[in-house]
Amino acid sequence: MEKIISIDIGSTFTKGALFERQATMLRPVQRACVPTTTAHLAEGFQKCIGMLTGSNEIPDNCRLVYSSSAKGGLGIVAIGAVPELTLKMAKDAACSAGGKIQSVFAYKLTPEDIEAINSLRPDIILFTGGTDGGNETIVRHNLQMLENIAANIPVIFAANRSLRSAAEKLLAKHQLHIIENVLPELNSPNPEPAQEKIRELFLKQIVTGKGLDELVKSTGQTPVPTPYSMLEFVKVIADCEESPSEFCIIDMGGATTDFYSRTRRELDSDCVITRGLPEPNIKRTVEGDVGMRICADAAIESDSRFIDCKLEDYSLSRKQLNSYLKNFKNEPSYLPQNDNESRLEELLAAVCLRTAAVRHCGRRRTVYTITGPTAVQTGKNLRRVSTIIGTGGFLAQADDNILKNTFAGAVSANPEEEILLPEQPKFFADKEYLLPLLANTARIAPDAAAATALNKLTLRE
Structure with missing residues (x-):
């Protein structure tokens, strides 16, 4: 039976999985996750290989695919x-x-x-x-x-x-x-x-130094950029029969928050006109200033008003938030140690999610012409999106209410325009954090990778 080893070198963690290829699915046999060894990326990679195979070598019956986010892109x-x-x-x-x-x-x-x-x-x-x-x-x-x-x-x-x-x-x-x-x-x-x-x-950039050049020599292949691998995988999922017609995938990492959407080019009514270039059916945006670790300081500055409101709700202070963020300076893999830190982690995730969603979607405003009011739309309309999939450490485990409240509370800074966010989506979680790893395997077994991804999603009730 064919086996596939997939490894993703992220900005905070290096993740791996050993899959067995079955008729129409890929079965995860073994998992591995270690803090990314930023000074020498090959070390974390080899640790994952050892955890997945029990040795430092890749067995002859295994195929290797791997990716790297290279400091978030x-x-x-x-x-x-x-x-x-x-x-x-x-x-x-x-x-x-x-x-x-x-x-x-x-x-x-x-x-x-x-x-x-x-x-x-x-x-x-x-x-x-x-x-x-x-x-x-x-x-x-x-x-x-x-x-x-x-x-x-x-x-x-x-x-x-x-x-x-x-x-x-x-x-x-x-x-x-x-x-x-x-x-x-x-x-x-x-x-x-x-x-x-x-x-x-x-x-050329990511294989220079920090040990990736060693991996290229030892494996005989260069890593695929994680964001590109994920975008191509979204296209594969979109072509799958079981796929929802319109969906979003949000990948929240330590350095960036990546937002993917698959929609159809349709207007809500004949009274809507579009401005600007046509939006692609499948789109990715990456927010390099909103991440859970490397860019945490910038993330909390992206929406200060929202941060202050949430801190008040949690009965916490800016001083406590800043103290929590200091933990990431020397230890990007740091995790919450008590209830207050868990709330601050939730707050940080909420602002990353909210900022990425608002920046990704389009806007609509009403203008008045001689024939009456007309809606003018710029950007992508996500209102009909029925499914939102969360992946990445926090979103894989996030409470459904956090996601709903984050989307429901987003409003435009301009009172004369509305943000075209999903109206009544269902939220699903990639609880096993398999999507980036399955994205790599899609280069070998696209149909099985897509079917496995959809099968592994957990509905947030």
């Missing part, structure tokens, strides 16, 4: 001309390829923007702007400004092809990668070349 700065067009394409391409957006810059870059980019020290700059043969003024200006960024930051040029020669000349001293335009024509998105280039650079 590559940090990317996206530059574009128009926020609703090329810049949106840049953000979508970055997120779907395994990156996390550190910052975005629209229209003409300023000296202050360049200073900010250099301070951010991104892993990649994704440069977009203009359709092919279209706007050149803003793109040329931004290329000239980019001459002043640090030369060691890779730049992916995915803008108006008419300015490729200018890019080669102006950025000759930089690590320049020229690819096809992300938006060659209006309403004709082309994210795939950018996604592929980001994944290529991702792999």
Whole structure:
């Protein structure tokens, strides 16, 4: 009987499972989980192998698949001309390829923007702007400004092809990668070349140092970026007959909170018009500033009002919250030790979940025309989503009320618009935290991996 070993090297924990391949399912035979050995990632990997097999070797009858989140994904700065067009394409391409957006810059870059980019020290700059043969003024200006960024930051040029020669000349001293335009024509998105280039650079980055290069040599394969592996798995699940027609998966990790959605492109009524580029049926966003450990400090700053209200509900203080967060500095795998810390952990998870959900979904507002009121929608409508699946340490065990209250209480900062969050979803938990591991196995046995994932979900009553 064929066996598959799947390992995911996360920012906080390294997880593994040994699966037996059966007719239509994958049966988990053994599990392993150890704190990620950040100084030398191969150590945690080998510990998992030992726990799964009883030795340091992979048996001949086992196939290995593994992934790495590499500090939560590559940090990317996206530059574009128009926020609703090329810049949106840049953000979508970055997120779907395994990156996390550190910052975005629209229209003409300023000296202050360049200073900010250099301070951010991104892993990649994704440069977009203009359709092919279209706007050149803003793109040329931004290329000239980019001459002043640090030369060691890779730049992916995915803008108006008419300015490729200018890019080669102006950025000759930089690590320049020229690819096809992300938006060659209006309403004709082309994210795939950018996604592929980001994944290529991702792999080069994550296998350099910290022991991953050793794993590549010993296993004969490079790790797949965890976010990309999960996105591809969502596509596999969507094609499964047992899959709900519209669903969301939320993967809450130590460094990021990743939000995946599968919906259909339908409007609620003829009285709704959409603005901006069409949303993909399957979409991923990653929030690099909201995570349960590595980015916990940033997470609590993302919604201070919500944090203060929850602290009051729990009869806890900011001082107690800050004291709890200090535990993560030296020990990212730290877990709550008492009731108060459990409540603070719940609060941290709630703000991560709320922020990720609100940023992922679309908005709708009413405008008045000569024919009467009309609803204008931007972004993705999640109202009809029937199923929300939570994975990741906290969400795998979360109480149903926490999830319901987090979604029900989310409102827009703009009183004239509504947030298009799921209205009456059912909540399911990946209690065994198998989804990232099954995502790896989907490269070998896609149908069995998807069937197993859906079979293992637990309904939160």
